[in-house]
Amino acid sequence: DQQVKQNSPSLSVQEGRISILNCDYTNSMFDYFLWYKKYPAEGPTFLISISSIKDKNEDGRFTVFLNKSAKHLSLHIVPSQPGDSAVYFCAASAWGNGNKLVFGAGTILRVKS
């Protein structure tokens, strides 16, 4: 039973344009959501997070939007750069679960120059 789903295995975007990565979840107990970025042969690195009490969090070129009623979140990267090419994982956790993250399967982002 996959509680966090990233339905797009890959996404290709032109440099300078917006990248939108999507994530859906099913567990209504999730109250904290994160995006991790992963380069080949490296571990995932934290990118941005959002608490369920917010609907938007922004950090430079990266913005995460949360729609609790739809159980959907998205990551916007504007403008996209070739160095953003990586696998992006959506993750979620529930309060009191000790940082036990539930990950999606990842979306491969390719930013073409």
Place this chain on the structure above:
Amino acid sequence: EAGVTQFPSHSVIEKGQTVTLRCDPISGHDNLYWYRRVMGKEIKFLLHFVKESKQDESGMPNNRFLAERTGGTYSTLKVQPAELEDSGVYFCASSQAGTGNEKLFFGSGTQLSVL
């Protein structure tokens, strides 16, 4: 500051053999986690240590997997005997003590191939 270190980076073993993976967390991080990614799928939680104690081992697949964290520093994950379906990338992560939602720092992982 050194990050999370995992050893070995790759391991190729035959079915039935034993393999031990090691993780050195960031110094001072009480929380240590093991995760696994199989065949390009989602990264799945295996277990969580707080210092030397197992806080949550609900993700451990079966009793062929044994994790230890003696002294609350580095951790080992032993697979004995290994099966084909154990192949995947094993990630270790650590975080500081807190109330939850602390940032996890991941190691580069160990790519395990069971033939």
